[in-house]
Amino acid sequence: MEPPDSTNDAPSDKPRPRLNATTFAHDDQLPRVPLPSLADSCERFLAWSAPLLTEAERAETAAAVAAFQAPDGPGPILHAALERYDATDGVHSWLDDFWDSRYLGRRDRIALNANYIFLFAGTPANDSSSLDADGQAQLERAAGLITAAVDYKLRLDDERIAPVLQRGTPLSMAQNTFLFSTTRIPGAVQDTVRTPYSAAWPGPSTARHIVVFHRGNPVRMDVIGPDGSPYALADLVAGLAAVIKQTPRRAPADGAVGHLTTKARAAWADSRGRLLALDPANQQALDTIETALFCVCLEDENPTDDLATCDRLLHGDAANRWFDKAVSLIVFPDGRAGINVEHCGLDGTTILSFVDDLLTTSPQEHAASSGARAQGLPTIDAVTFVLDDALRADIASADESFVAFAAATASMTLRIDDFGQNEAKRLRMSPDAFVQLAYQLAHVRAKGHVGATYESIATRAWRRGRTEAMRVVTPEVLAFVAAMGDPTATADTRRAAFRTAAQAHVTRAKDCQAGRAPEQHLWELQFIARRQGDELGVHEPLALYETPGWVKTRDDFLSTSSAPSVNVEFFGFGSTSSQCVGAAYVLLPETFNLYLSTPRTVADGMHRFATELRQALHELRDLLASEEPPAR
Missing domain, CATH: 3.30.559.70 (Choline/Carnitine o-acyltransferase, domain 2)
Incomplete structure (x- = not known):
């Protein structure tokens, strides 16, 4: 699901500036959600899915993407239909129909x-x-x-x-x-x-x-x-x-x-x-x-x-x-x-x-x-x-x-009273990046591998903006968990990998906030094929949506979202797939509360993840705390 912007470091209890404006005064003046080019979304999709794939799976996915966006492929036809829709009077965003298809169509x-x-x-x-x-x-x-x-x-x-x-x-x-x-x-x-x-x-x-x-x-x-x-x-x-x-x-x-x-x-x-x-x-x-x-x-x-x-x-x-x-x-x-x-x-x-x-x-x-x-x-x-x-x-x-x-659903709550936003900031780290990388380390230690991870990123700065799907696993994440698992790696090596992965995370989150993300764009093209395929001459199945890249990237092992408010003790939602741990979290200045859910058949993995998460947070905090202060 997509509750709040997990990249916003400020808890919502802090007073917000007030505008001398009515509730909806700015809505029609907000900039429109940018529609990415087909080439950009295809390129990002290949890059975002690559860390989860084998070399053979990357090659298979790349071939399907090339055929999809070729001049005589279905991609340009579907994208042109989306451009026409985005330019239609009364349409606020190219995502207007997407949200209905995504939520009301389930x-x-x-x-x-x-x-x-x-x-x-x-x-x-x-x-x-x-x-x-x-x-x-x-x-x-x-x-x-x-x-x-x-x-x-x-x-x-x-x-x-x-x-x-x-x-x-x-x-x-x-x-x-x-x-x-x-x-x-x-x-x-x-x-x-x-x-x-x-x-x-x-x-x-x-x-x-x-x-x-x-x-x-x-x-x-x-x-x-x-x-x-x-x-x-x-x-x-x-x-x-x-x-x-x-x-x-x-x-x-x-x-x-x-x-x-x-x-x-x-x-x-x-x-x-x-x-x-x-x-x-x-x-x-x-x-x-x-x-x-x-x-x-x-x-x-x-x-x-x-x-x-x-x-x-x-x-x-x-x-x-x-x-x-x-x-x-x-x-x-x-x-x-x-x-x-x-x-x-x-x-x-x-x-x-x-x-x-x-x-x-x-x-x-x-x-x-x-x-x-x-x-x-x-x-x-x-x-x-x-x-x-x-x-x-x-x-x-x-x-x-x-x-x-x-x-058939197992769940647990986790209270961590000795870690919060302030601790991450003191260590010169984005709180969200710190938590998300701790999730990755805990998942590898609990289940033995990196898995597809979803994070909800709010995009309400755009007209009728809602959320964007961020995929957390990057090449830098793989290097980070490898360094943390390498007994020969020095503390400096691990810290450098941690900070590099965190910066990559922040960069990707900003891309999502700016409308530079591939998943919802490509997903809406699939919805257009279902809604208008006959009139457009595009018929499913479309090979791109059956590739390892599309399937593995969206088959979550972790589904994460944050609700930063002192008025909320716990935030919760259900698991999203047969092996997924849903992680709904409330990260405040001094505390960190989570509600975790997963299918009962894999509940042991969730409990191991929770144990490893607490350990990972402390280990990463100690790793950064032992760093030499930057030269002035």
């Missing part, structure tokens, strides 16, 4: 496979003695998060959310339009998105309700009153208490429709179609959920530790989730909380800004900002589906299948 489950989570740091301080009462901590925390999110929504409606800046440069804020009342809708061939700020729903959402899940029961609850004023904190606490009172029993396993959102997309589309055909009440129920500002999931039990909490956020009780919803706030009885995010319209940088806003200001201040006022108990209504025997069997089967699927 046909497997999105629960665990694509959605991602943040576990919020700590619990809010609250002087209210009512926190001692049973369940009150959960109600207070949930009401506070609702208040903060509604305040953010109203400020976004008025475009009063300040544009985010990166080193003084405004970033695209377009993703913010997907935060509220946005729901992914399953399709037989490709999904769609039901969202405001669209042709079907112009402008901000006019919805005034959220959906609260408790024990698998969805309940509609108003959070904005009839006159547009948000409900006061005390009103929301009372409303949530009323939801809990109204749902004392857990929904039966064959009656919790949320289970269906865990299915593969075409199968879920079929189930949704049958829901709609069975009874008009189901259309109303789906409308209520799909147009809700967001979901709040009230959990029954406190997980025992960090790992159990993250697992619960990522793939917990599916009866108590609607994984298609853009934003679901999840609150445990003890007040710990987190967020589960549907990825198609929202990358981690946008969610981090949202979470930072929610958590750095008190609920009382958010209430004052939004104009919340006492209005009495909010309206609450059960969301009820009409089900027949076939749909009940479908729901029960989805439940059983997802439980087994989640059980």
Whole structure:
């Protein structure tokens, strides 16, 4: 997945400069994502894939690339079609269709496979003695998060959310339009998105309700009153208490429709179609959920530790989730909380800004900002589906299948309290490069070889920019791990290899940020062949996409992404392939927290990787610390 820019060394809790501008004021003025030339992308692809290939595999890949980009090959035809698309009125980026194909076109489950989570740091301080009462901590925390999110929504409606800046440069804020009342809708061939700020729903959402899940029961609850004023904190606490009172029993396993959102997309589309055909009440129920500002999931039990909490956020009780919803706030009885995010319209940088806003200001201040006022108990209504025997069997089967699927994933959390950004900077090293090279060294020691590694690089400085796929393994990485494994190599030799590899890493990350990366360009050409191949006279399969270079480069052994915020304790997502370790990390000035995931069949490798990572970080720190200081 592609949450935040892992190359940004500044944690997101530091104050950002403010522009005297509305939220979206800069979006249409941002420069367009540059479209690389076909020759440049082919050349970079060969260079980026080469370290993972044998000499024979490099030759095979090079021959296919030469045929692809030849004057009479398919590449120039597909690239010309992409150039025409990029020049079309109303197109913001040559990647506009790519994101739909990439995210909405995937046909497997999105629960665990694509959605991602943040576990919020700590619990809010609250002087209210009512926190001692049973369940009150959960109600207070949930009401506070609702208040903060509604305040953010109203400020976004008025475009009063300040544009985010990166080193003084405004970033695209377009993703913010997907935060509220946005729901992914399953399709037989490709999904769609039901969202405001669209042709079907112009402008901000006019919805005034959220959906609260408790024990698998969805309940509609108003959070904005009839006159547009948000409900006061005390009103929301009372409303949530009323939801809990109204749902004392857990929904039966064959009656919790949320289970269906865990299915593969075409199968879920079929189930949704049958829901709609069975009874008009189901259309109303789906409308209520799909147009809700967001979901709040009230959990029954406190997980025992960090790992159990993250697992619960990522793939917990599916009866108590609607994984298609853009934003679901999840609150445990003890007040710990987190967020589960549907990825198609929202990358981690946008969610981090949202979470930072929610958590750095008190609920009382958010209430004052939004104009919340006492209005009495909010309206609450059960969301009820009409089900027949076939749909009940479908729901029960989805439940059983997802439980087994989640059980087939192993995960772990890792806290490293003696390393952070400041330590890397003190040693004159990019923190991200330091961590990424430690990953490479740990992987080699744990599994015996270098493997394809993905890192998400944010590109929001471009118009509608999202992320770019960085491939971490370079020739310099190979030389670095070789030097670290060579018992005859001196400390100076190892340090030089480490610094050289780090500089190559930083250079490649900057290339990605600048739009000089091959993967998404070539991938979009493949998508164009699928969408327009018949009219263009280009037919799959195309040899380039079956080469060792394409297959091995994208078959991740490590999938990595960072979420640098003091308001986030852990960040998590699922593994991406049969041998992959997903490494979601929160690298802060003094600490380093990771959530790792991998298929259970290869869990031993993940645990060895974690052990070796801790050792590698310390070893590399000591290696640089023993270096003679540079001459002045």
